[in-house]
Amino acid sequence: MKPxxxxxxxxxxxxxVFKLLDKLGDDxxxxxGGQSLLPMINFRLARPEVLIDINKLDELDYIKEENGYIxxxxxxxxxxxxxxxxxxxxxxxxxxxxxxxxxxPIRNKGTLGGSIAHADPSAELCLMMIALEAxxxxxxxxxxxxxxxxxxxxxxxxxxIEPHELITEIRMPIPAAETIHSFQSFSRRHxxxxxVSVAVVLEINDxxxxxxxxxxxxxxxxxxxxxxxxxxMLIGKKLDAKLIEAVANxxxxxxxxxxxxxxxxxYKREMARNFTKKGLMQVLKRFEENA
Amino acid sequence: xxxxxxxxxxxxxxKVWEVLTNPKHLEKAIPGCEKLEEIEPGKYDATxxxxxxAIKGTYKGMAEVADPQPPDKYRLVVEGGGSPGFVKGxxxxxxxxxxQRTIVSYQGEGQVGGLIAGVGQxxxxxxxxxxxxxxxxxxxxxxxSL
Numbered sequence: 001m002k003p004x005x006x007x008x009x010x011x012x013x014x015x016x017v018f019k020l021l022d023k024l025g026d027d028x029x030x031x032x033g034g035q036s037l038l039p040m041i042n043f044r045l046a047r048p049e050v051l052i053d054i055n056k057l058d059e060l061d062y063i064k065e066e067n068g069y070i071x072x073x074x075x076x077x078x079x080x081x082x083x084x085x086x087x088x089x090x091x092x093x094x095x096x097x098x099x100x101x102x103x104x105p106i107r108n109k110g111t112l113g114g115s116i117a118h119a120d121p122s123a124e125l126c127l128m129m130i131a132l133e134a135x136x137x138x139x140x141x142x143x144x145x146x147x148x149x150x151x152x153x154x155x156x157x158x159x160x161i162e163p164h165e166l167i168t169e170i171r172m173p174i175p176a177a178e179t180i181h182s183f184q185s186f187s188r189r190h191x192x193x194x195x196v197s198v199a200v201v202l203e204i205n206d207x208x209x210x211x212x213x214x215x216x217x218x219x220x221x222x223x224x225x226x227x228x229x230x231x232x233m234l235i236g237k238k239l240d241a242k243l244i245e246a247v248a249n250x251x252x253x254x255x256x257x258x259x260x261x262x263x264x265x266x267y268k269r270e271m272a273r274n275f276t277k278k279g280l281m282q283v284l285k286r287f288e289e290n291a
Numbered sequence: 292x293x294x295x296x297x298x299x300x301x302x303x304x305x306k307v308w309e310v311l312t313n314p315k316h317l318e319k320a321i322p323g324c325e326k327l328e329e330i331e332p333g334k335y336d337a338t339x340x341x342x343x344x345a346i347k348g349t350y351k352g353m354a355e356v357a358d359p360q361p362p363d364k365y366r367l368v369v370e371g372g373g374s375p376g377f378v379k380g381x382x383x384x385x386x387x388x389x390x391q392r393t394i395v396s397y398q399g400e401g402q403v404g405g406l407i408a409g410v411g412q413x414x415x416x417x418x419x420x421x422x423x424x425x426x427x428x429x430x431x432x433x434x435x436s437l
Contacts, residue, residue, distance in 0.1 A: 029345060037345075039410070040345060040346060043406055043410050044374065044375075044406075045345075045346045045348075045375055045406060045407065045410060045411065046345035046346050046347075047347075048345065119344075121414070121417075122413070155343075155421060156343055156344075156414050156417060156418055156421070157343050157344035157345070157346065157414070158343060158344050193413060222417055222421070258416040258417040258420065259416055260412055260413045260414075260415070260416060261412050261413075262413075
């Protein structure tokens with residue numbers, strides 16, 4: 001199919017984008033990598049009257065370290081995040097997670113800003129925002145605001161971005177040195193949308209005691225799900241098989257997945273349990289290997 | 292797609308029945324409902340503009356309050372089609388009164404077909420649940436305005 005007719009703009013600067021959004025924001029969609037938007041408009045599921053193509057905005061394409069954060073411009077391609085040595089060394093879970101996004105040609109075009117603006121509940125980058133406690137910079141001609149990831153995603157495909165606003169930057173605090181992570185993603189074929197994905201980021205001290213925990217799940221909720229109850233079970237404790245089993249059960253309880261063609265709700269919950277367990281076991285193994 | 296759930300309202304059963312079966316209130320409560328016009332008693336022409344974020348579609352169809360047994364139960368039948376696909380659903384809606392609250396429980400089956408069913412399949416169940424939540428939240432508001 002072909003999209004419905006639309007007006008197309010090709011702004012050369014961020015200021016030009018703001019002007020266009022102020023005038024036409026209610027009827028417009030931002031076109032970045034187009035890997036989520038173009039299928040929607042080609043199927044005519046989305047029918048924006050205006051497309052604002054921001055691919056000329058090189059100033060939004062960067063990865064840098066600043067004041068203890070990794071800062072990534074909204075237009076940065078997923079492929080650049082995958083290839084980044086800086087991210088591999090400072091936030092290795094992000095490096096790992098990006099590889100699960102669809103296929104390489106899609107990652108060549110898809111952007112971080114575009115993926116999180118689209119807010120698919122299965123999206124790896126959305127899960128990363130929650131798991132890493134990222135902050136998202138949203139700008140307009142009038143204003144610039146930082147939104148915490150936990151406040152950014154509202155529900156399926158819906159964020160707090162207003163029609164006249166644009167995501168410009170995402171920043172993530174660089175995890176502490178004693179952080180050990182695991183990223184698990186389950187789908188029937190490589191590149192499929194995940195049936196369940198799990199991000200585990202633990203801070204474990206030299207005595208093996210867990211001092212910090214972040215456990216987040218994708219595809220089991222309208223937005224990525226941080227499981228605070230499971231995290232609390234780990235704080236101050238030593239990671240072992242029994243505790244891991246209990247935490248995995250708690251995580252499965254906390255998820256309330258919806259069924260689809262690929263999996264029933266019960267199956268998703270079971271996979272949530274299994275892959276949380278797998279993730280925690282991998283963290284334990286990595287800890288023991290480093291000790 | 293099976294949909295079922297329970298909602299509780301701190302209002303008399305007769306009032307909840309009224310709001311759940313009167314097109315004046317249903318028009319406000321059904322998410323995206325632009326028009327609900329009576330064709331014959333209990334049967335309505337409906338125009339719904341529903342969707343999420345950028346994915347919106349207009350559906351034209353019919354809603355029916357069938358086999359009413361006031362104020363205890365009825366069958367709600369809904370059918371609509373639009374360019375993104377079609378929607379068909381039937382639910383048994385039962386009311387009861389307990390501990391000074393009206394309990395509304397619904398048990399239904401929905402069918403979605405066409406483009407949204409294919410491309411949007413992963414999200415349909417969740418979005419349907421969300422819309423039901425919106426519907427009952429709005430019913431709650433309609434009850435307060437009585």
